[in-house]
Amino acid sequence: DIQMTxxxxxxxxxxxxxxxxxxxxxxxxxxxxNWYHQKPGKAPKLLIxxxxxxxxxxxxxxxxxGSGTDFTLTISSxxxxxxxTYYCQQSHSTPPTFGGGTKVEIK
Amino acid sequence: VQLQQSGPGLVKPSQTLSLTCAISGDTVSxxxxxxxxxxxxxxxxxxxxxxxxxxSKWYSEYAISVKSRININPDTSKNQISLHLKSVTPEDTxxxxxxxxxxxxxxxxxxxFDVWGQGTMVTVSS
Numbered sequence: 087d088i089q090m091t092x093x094x095x096x097x098x099x100x101x102x103x104x105x106x107x108x109x110x111x112x113x114x115x116x117x118x119x120n121w122y123h124q125k126p127g128k129a130p131k132l133l134i135x136x137x138x139x140x141x142x143x144x145x146x147x148x149x150x151x152g153s154g155t156d157f158t159l160t161i162s163s164x165x166x167x168x169x170x171t172y173y174c175q176q177s178h179s180t181p182p183t184f185g186g187g188t189k190v191e192i193k
Numbered sequence: 194v195q196l197q198q199s200g201p202g203l204v205k206p207s208q209t210l211s212l213t214c215a216i217s218g219d220t221v222s223x224x225x226x227x228x229x230x231x232x233x234x235x236x237x238x239x240x241x242x243x244x245x246x247x248x249s250k251w252y253s254e255y256a257i258s259v260k261s262r263i264n265i266n267p268d269t270s271k272n273q274i275s276l277h278l279k280s281v282t283p284e285d286t287x288x289x290x291x292x293x294x295x296x297x298x299x300x301x302x303x304x305x306f307d308v309w310g311q312g313t314m315v316t317v318s319s
Contacts, residue, residue: 120305129290129309130239141307173239177304181256184239
């Protein structure tokens, strides 16, 4: 199975901050990388697919980049509703696997 | 599209965990969708369990970790899927999600999970 590693595991930020989360795959996955966020007690929500494509309805402050093994999720200006846990997931090969998560907390 | 999950929240060790996912706004036999079960626990994180989908015939695929114990079945008459996980242990305690993957190209599946059910917390305990 492909292992997905996220960093950091948690971060503190303020409203309006630019936030960057990284994800590394244990082998090349081309651009087959998705990003989700999850709020407490809720299901994950798809934000970005194929590394950089914005899912319909997701605000443009979210963006993704990368290919191969290294990927980045950027939130250009953090909003109150963005405080959540973020997960990456590879869709390159079966089984699809997820990173361990990055918790974004209020500073 | 909505996925409405149902099933018991408590299962005894060695018994079978059974959950149902009712689909509205899409069809279980769509050639463009795959229907997955994913679970989440503090110890194992988000873990894909398996999927079923229709591409001129029915396919089911499962994670190796549960392959000997799992069945995911479509029910076209009720437009739903079910999960059966037998011989459960406390390690199977988790929130279970029914999840859609809507493919965007010619691949059999995309594994882009765009619609999630509300989640069902299942505890395995005597």
